[in-house]
Amino acid sequence: MRTWPALQLSFVPELQDLLQAALVDFDIAAIDEGAPAAHPDWRVFFQDSGARDTAAHELRKSFPADALQISPIDVPDEDWAARSQASLTAIRVGSIVVAPPWDIGNPEVLAAGRAATIVIEPSMGFGTGHHATTRLCLAALQAIDLRRKTLIDVGTGSGVLAIAASSLGAVHVLAIDDDPDAIESARQNLALNPATDITLGVLDLRHAMLRPFDVVVANLTGGLLVATSTRLSSLTAAAGQLLLSGFLEHEEQDVCAAYAGWRVQRRLQEEEWVCMTMLRSR
Ligand code: SAH
Numbered sequence: 001m002r003t004w005p006a007l008q009l010s011f012v013p014e015l016q017d018l019l020q021a022a023l024v025d026f027d028i029a030a031i032d033e034g035a036p037a038a039h040p041d042w043r044v045f046f047q048d049s050g051a052r053d054t055a056a057h058e059l060r061k062s063f064p065a066d067a068l069q070i071s072p073i074d075v076p077d078e079d080w081a082a083r084s085q086a087s088l089t090a091i092r093v094g095s096i097v098v099a100p101p102w103d104i105g106n107p108e109v110l111a112a113g114r115a116a117t118i119v120i121e122p123s124m125g126f127g128t129g130h131h132a133t134t135r136l137c138l139a140a141l142q143a144i145d146l147r148r149k150t151l152i153d154v155g156t157g158s159g160v161l162a163i164a165a166s167s168l169g170a171v172h173v174l175a176i177d178d179d180p181d182a183i184e185s186a187r188q189n190l191a192l193n194p195a196t197d198i199t200l201g202v203l204d205l206r207h208a209m210l211r212p213f214d215v216v217v218a219n220l221t222g223g224l225l226v227a228t229s230t231r232l233s234s235l236t237a238a239a240g241q242l243l244l245s246g247f248l249e250h251e252e253q254d255v256c257a258a259y260a261g262w263r264v265q266r267r268l269q270e271e272e273w274v275c276m277t278m279l280r281s282r
Helices: 013-023 049-062 080-086 132-142 160-167 180-192 222-227 229-234 249-258
Strands: 003-011 028-032 041-046 068-076 091-093 096-099 116-119 150-154 171-177 198-202 213-219 236-248 262-270 273-280
Touching: 003 013, 003 049, 013 049, 013 236, 041 049, 041 068, 049 068, 091 132, 096 132, 096 160, 116 160, 132 160, 132 213, 132 236, 132 262, 132 273, 150 160, 160 171, 160 180, 160 198, 160 213, 171 180, 180 198, 222 229, 222 236, 222 249, 229 236, 236 249, 249 273
Parallel strands: 096 116, 150 171, 150 213, 171 198, 213 236
Antiparallel strands: 003 041, 003 068, 028 041, 091 096, 236 273, 262 273
16 A cells, blocks of 8 residues: 655644744645644645655754654555545635535535635645635635736635635636646636636746736745745736735735835734735835
């Protein structure tokens, strides 16, 4: 039976956000966060043992051993990915419900009033709606009048934000990701949400030649938002809006400094995660 190289991570709860942010930098296949606990115990799965060993080395350098215990393990493949995702349920952000196919009619989330339901098949990447930054972006998108606006979703993952934007009235939506597996999962999710107007592309933000859009959504990482500020700025039309997320509160100053020609129109925060809607300063 195939086994998956993984790291068992036990840590103090205060480390959760920092750890989640640090893990974004590695080539991870999936994270099994287990049940919420006073002392969280995660399993992080990697594509190969080289990626696992690099991550273990970097994490040991970044976090003190008494706050984070790291044990390399090899987990037999018993469809763990499907099992770790199967317990996901529908979530609601404003008037948008993001539901896995098995929880579309969830009475609790629908009881809160009229909602547009987006169906997302949980995959190994981000974008099931269960990450704080996805929820923040879903809220920020609903605060904008997207009707007849063109929009690009940079780093679309499962396609969740592009699908939401299209259902909120955005047109000619382009969703890009440099990870072909992400685009494949987005393609499957578009099929589950047929009433959408979205083009998908395996493209790297840093090299793609693209025209400007009325709205640019970039739920990436603090480091990448800083490194690509010129690109993301030129991708946004003159009077356009730029939604930035994926960064932590302690990275906010650096992100704002990289977007000096912009002002914050709306700022949302959930735990340590931040989302900013930006407009060009006059
Ligand atoms: N938009 C989704 C997923 C965000 S995760 C959501 O909000 O839930 C960030 C995504 O950005 C990942 O799928 C990753 O593959 C993609 N990404 C990272 N660097 C990129 C780059 N340089 N160009 C395009 N996509 C990139």
